[in-house]
Amino acid sequence: MIRLICTLLAAAALAGCASRGPAGLDLDTSITAVSQSSRVRAVVVHYTTVDDAKSLHLLSQGKVSAHYLLDLDGRAYRLVDENRAAWHAGASSWYGNIAMNSTSIGIEIVNPGWTEGEDGKPVWHPYDARQVRALTILLRDIIQRHGIAAENVVGHSDIAPQRKVDPGPLFPWKALADAGIGRWYNEAGAAEHLARLQAEGTPDVAWFQKQLQRLGYACPQHGTLDRETINTLAAFQMHYRPALHDGQPDAETAAIMLAML
Numbered sequence: 001m002i003r004l005i006c007t008l009l010a011a012a013a014l015a016g017c018a019s020r021g022p023a024g025l026d027l028d029t030s031i032t033a034v035s036q037s038s039r040v041r042a043v044v045v046h047y048t049t050v051d052d053a054k055s056l057h058l059l060s061q062g063k064v065s066a067h068y069l070l071d072l073d074g075r076a077y078r079l080v081d082e083n084r085a086a087w088h089a090g091a092s093s094w095y096g097n098i099a100m101n102s103t104s105i106g107i108e109i110v111n112p113g114w115t116e117g118e119d120g121k122p123v124w125h126p127y128d129a130r131q132v133r134a135l136t137i138l139l140r141d142i143i144q145r146h147g148i149a150a151e152n153v154v155g156h157s158d159i160a161p162q163r164k165v166d167p168g169p170l171f172p173w174k175a176l177a178d179a180g181i182g183r184w185y186n187e188a189g190a191a192e193h194l195a196r197l198q199a200e201g202t203p204d205v206a207w208f209q210k211q212l213q214r215l216g217y218a219c220p221q222h223g224t225l226d227r228e229t230i231n232t233l234a235a236f237q238m239h240y241r242p243a244l245h246d247g248q249p250d251a252e253t254a255a256i257m258l259a260m261l
């Protein structure tokens, strides 16, 4: 009976039974392998520095893109299908992976970033509560569907600390961690490490460079506090100790690193 139906259908449609590939290929997609995983390993968050309309135009018509855009009101746009690569990461590295565009989902959030204050110092702009609410829902869903590890929920500055400072020190990493999203450190453990380090002294630059590398950051390992190392340390601090992100090695930064073992 089935053969008869197939024959009839084939005759009618001039196509083979269960064949859905390009013309001329006998492709059977009825069996799916049990051993497989998502190609998506990370989520990268950004801010756009421009308003809703410009962000939408730039990310949909320009030479850069993101899978999702959250506007000022917290409305989410999906601009690129999750199965395809968006062009948001640029030259970057995380745990040695430099193909971040191909292995991550990019989320852009409308936020001005920073502007120069009257004293000449940068003034950072906070995220709207509606954006944070939308982001929490979106991240939780993406993480769950793709099985993304906590340490792979990152900011652009984490994966490109020499070029980028987004999503900035006001990005709610701590609030997201409290909601079970992303990597955080054991705060009680950090307090204990800090008390000990304040008595013993802060570790040397080589130690900080090693820790940064262990925690995923691309960082020189030569033991000198050069501009690259300062930028990488600042990126780490913006994420985990946003109150002070001057890129200088200090006891509190070391204590946080130790509490991330």
Ligand SMILES: [Zn+2]
Residues within 6 Å of the ligand: 045, 046, 047, 088, 156, 164, 166
């Ligand atoms: Zn960015």
